[in-house]
Amino acid sequence: MTSQDAFLDKHGGKERRNVFVLSASFTAIFTAYLAIQNLQSSLNQADGLGIISLSCMYACIILSGILAPSIIGFLGEKTVIVVSFICHVVYTCTNFYPTFATLIPSSVLLGLTAGPMWTSQSVYLSDMAYSYAGRKNSDSHTILSKYNGIFFAMYETTQITGNLISSIVLQQGTYNYTNTNETVKFCGRYGCPKEVNALIALLFADKKDAAFANYHTWKAIGFTVTFVYSNFLCVSTKLVVAIGLLVAAMLLYAIVEFRVRSRNERTYRI
Numbered sequence: 001m002t003s004q005d006a007f008l009d010k011h012g013g014k015e016r017r018n019v020f021v022l023s024a025s026f027t028a029i030f031t032a033y034l035a036i037q038n039l040q041s042s043l044n045q046a047d048g049l050g051i052i053s054l055s056c057m058y059a060c061i062i063l064s065g066i067l068a069p070s071i072i073g074f075l076g077e078k079t080v081i082v083v084s085f086i087c088h089v090v091y092t093c094t095n096f097y098p099t100f101a102t103l104i105p106s107s108v109l110l111g112l113t114a115g116p117m118w119t120s121q122s123v124y125l126s127d128m129a130y131s132y133a134g135r136k137n138s139d140s141h142t143i144l145s146k147y148n149g150i151f152f153a154m155y156e157t158t159q160i161t162g163n164l165i166s167s168i169v170l171q172q173g174t175y176n177y178t179n180t181n182e183t184v185k186f187c188g189r190y191g192c193p194k195e196v197n198a199l200i201a202l203l204f205a206d207k208k209d210a211a212f213a214n215y216h217t218w219k220a221i222g223f224t225v226t227f228v229y230s231n232f233l234c235v236s237t238k239l240v241v242a243i244g245l246l247v248a249a250m251l252l253y254a255i256v257e258f259r260v261r262s263r264n265e266r267t268y269r270i
Helices: 003-011 015-038 046-075 077-094 100-136 140-155 157-172 194-203 208-230 235-269
Strands: none
Touching (some): 015 077, 015 100, 015 140, 015 157, 077 100, 100 194, 100 208, 140 157, 140 194, 194 208, 194 235, 208 235
16 A cells, blocks of 8 residues: 555545635634734834744744755654744743743744744645546546635734734723734735645645745745845835735736646647
């Protein structure tokens, strides 16, 4: 029996349930996390603690993203996700007593597990899609898109609940809040298009760990660079930068889609 056959025997018939359980768990943990993260730079303004902690976190995500395939190979996808969830809880708790001695270490710890966690999530979701497509003899791309759609549809509800909590805290808080844009500044950072994840899983079916680790590492680099220049550029300049990056991303994505379709058409004709 091959490893793929063993995987199908273990998860056969449970793929959809596993996807919903995974999606619900991420929704629960990130409802609390995103609410806190959205308020970091406003709640913890003293000595720049909030921004420094976020910068440390995303710098560590870059490092952990590079090492993600090795970490997942040693611990396994499920173990990595559970450990990272525990670190998210620790990070949330340290925000009740935010100091450099508590918040920075918890941010570093969270960053060191977040890279492998998101890679594990992407790989596990892709495995479920391939397992279902293999059993039902369905198109892999269609199932990948469907399962990623389920996950991100549930996950993005955290932006509603998280920002609602942030709004309530801001309305009831007694601290001096000077930047009204901070609560929405980081909205949607993990809301990457579901089609990107599906496309990566389709293009790198045999190298999913490395491919998703590469993807999430570069995404973390983008967040870190944004944190660095956010305090130095005016809003109009940041909008121009964002629009330019979006246009470049759309063009690059269109090129990849064109190349994939051309390759599939050549394969079909052969």
